[in-house]
Amino acid sequence: MTAPRKLGFDTLQIHAGAKPDPATGARQVPIYQTTAYVFRDADHAAKLFNLQEVGYIYSRLTNPTVSALAERVAALEGGAGAICCSSGHAAQIMALFPLMGPGCNVVASTRLYGGTIQQFSNTIRKFGWSAKFVDTDDLAALEAAVDDNTRAIFVESIANPGGYITDLDAVAAVADKVGLPLIVDNTTATPYLTRPIEHGATLVVHSATKYLTGNGTVTGGIVVDSGKFDWSASGKFPSLAAPEPAYHGLNFHAALGGMAFTFHSIAVGLRDLGMTMNPQGAHYTLMGIETLSLRMERHVANAKKVAAWLEADPRVDFVTYAGLASSPWHDRMARICPKGAGALFTFAVKGGYDACVKLVDGLELFSHVANLGDTRSLIIHPASTTHRQLPPEKLAGAGAAPNVVRLSIGIEDADDLIADLDQALAKATA
Template sequence: MSDRLPGFSTLAVHAGAQPDPTTGARATPIYQTTSFVFNDADHAASLFGLQAFGNIYTRIGNPTNAVLEERVAALEGGTAALAVASGHAAQVVVLQQLLQPGDEFIAARKLYGGSINQFTHAFKSFGWNVVWADPDDIASFERAVTPRTKAIFIESIANPAGSITDIEAISTVARKAGVPLIVDNTLASPYLIRPIDHGADIVVHSLTKFLGGHGNSLGGIIVDAGTFDWSASGKYPMLSEPRPEYHGIRLQETFGNFAFAIACRVLGLRDLGPALSPFNAFMILTGIETLPLRMQKHCDNAKAVAEFLAAHPAVSSVNYAGLASDKYNQLARKYAPKGAGAVFTFSLKGGYDAGVSLVSKLQLFSHLANVGDTRSLVIHPASTTHSQLDDAAKIKSGAGPDVVRLSIGIEDKEDLIADLEQALGA
């Protein structure tokens, strides 16, 4: 091509990929191997010493995974990326580079229930402490900052309620505090929102969801924006100080604006080991090729379903930022003008029992704990994904007892509405 910057749909198909140089295969091959042969002893030593780029062992990197990493980095506008085994693994690997025992990070209270559980309970064993803030009250993030704060974590579109987070406003707080802003962009995908354009320093995804898009492969990814100076404050020794395992290399000094992605690979993935299977990388790459087509259909369907529910007498409220009446509609217009996503919640007048009953009566919607599938999905968060929380915490996170979460697929919208209509009528 010329010097023209490729468009999003072109990048979704082509970024990171070339025909296989040996066979000419057009689709990226699955390099289903544990390890790779070195040219000679000097080549091996240079790879292990971070003096050359190349393949060593699939736990650290793999050619199939590398195409996936380059593609998502291109779609998000980042400098580099690292694929890992799941979205949860991405969060562990990211925070391992930033936090020491006793350190804190601030997280938006409106998050996926699994992340709330991971942050509140699992991370305690590492000595990492979460401080919660309200994404609807930007000042709460400022109040939460202490000398121990090392990062701020938010979701661009929050799970389960589908609310839109004011990324730029929270980025301003992070800049003032001198800490990186981490944005989970799973529900939006870069087709709808590119958090780096709005001040994010690190983006994470559960590749399992919209990027893969077909409910068949687990995966996660970390994207380095290349925007944060890891040496400025002395708060991030993993990146700014000499690494003894690599002969005193300072990662920020050596790798510049993709140092964080390198740290996640050679310090996090290498030692923690949550490697992504090359087969899963291949499946997710295939899914990404149709991301723009799918996401637009997801959003168009979701808006139609939300409008139907908002007018139904059994429904007390609908939380979908794509509705003109929604409190997050202005933020949706700013951050996600192509659509407000496909995951949202609604509340039933019959409360907890009505939510459980509705889930059991739906026929086309699949009752399961996932989002971002081509198929439409439903769950009652209070009895499942957020069941570990007390009632007050459930309500604060958008998963009250009367709430049902939908992930709208790419079926015909008329069929989805008919299924909801029969279930609500029953």
């Protein structure tokens, strides 16, 4: 018997999770705008609640439109399952929730989005969790930061804001050595540029708000489970590998194997935290993903052209784009992100903080917004906005120094973007 053909990325981004609606024949995934679902009988209801049968109970847990999105992203990432939730920040909490407990910590990269640093530095302490921040290029320091209470290592594949590329293979080797899951935020790269599971990641998180949807219309998050981690090996993950009191004593790993994390996140995480993605948002994201590879190709091509122009401009101190041959991460890009370094990077403006503010105010095509991954080109000054909650000593470490602006390059004509930057730099550095 011939093995089924393995579908390519461009095919999966259109077809994974999507079949003609059995009731109507609708070809596009319908928006199932419903709260609850009728059970066939009492026995059917009991099997659903016992996880003996897969189906729909209540839309805080599962919804057909949302499930189609979860299946599609899991397929693109090469994962066993996925959970969709209300935002990228929600996805981060959902990823940690089955792993953590009071007194536990996560070891995280210093190169993270400012909102994530805030969430990990302060907000998760209210759960009794904590975070240790380490430069993940220092593998010895990374391993040394792990203690008996560490439950995960967290990095971004392409870090926001500077476009730094994490050596996923090396970090995964450390995680494997210490017996911990590696969680990778793949928002900026998307599965088109890199698939972290292939580099050793256990869980992958996304802000679907960004490139997956691609047009600034959705707030959503996704957690993809590789299905490969042995939750029972260390005794550190009782929610997954011991009787779970939050679900009538079920041992999820013993009962569900590689799908333990996915089912726990639905049956307990979404049930009790309520971080649910709405079906209309899932529908928009499904439509956005259909053109993901086409958009990412243009995003990368434009980013390379704009970054090269900026690097050559005397009004600019430096550019952080890993797609430039001068970048210290350029060689790493070829191994981790062979299709390109994404479209997010920073550059430093001569004239410092004040020049950055004038630049932002002088642009006409670039939109000044707190978002990235849009078809439109976007700009922000992190030190005064997304990273302003960080103390000065942490700003530089996060790639958000006062003289730095962040660009998210869209899919417009690159020459028009360069012209807009040129006239705004002239005003900013006059």
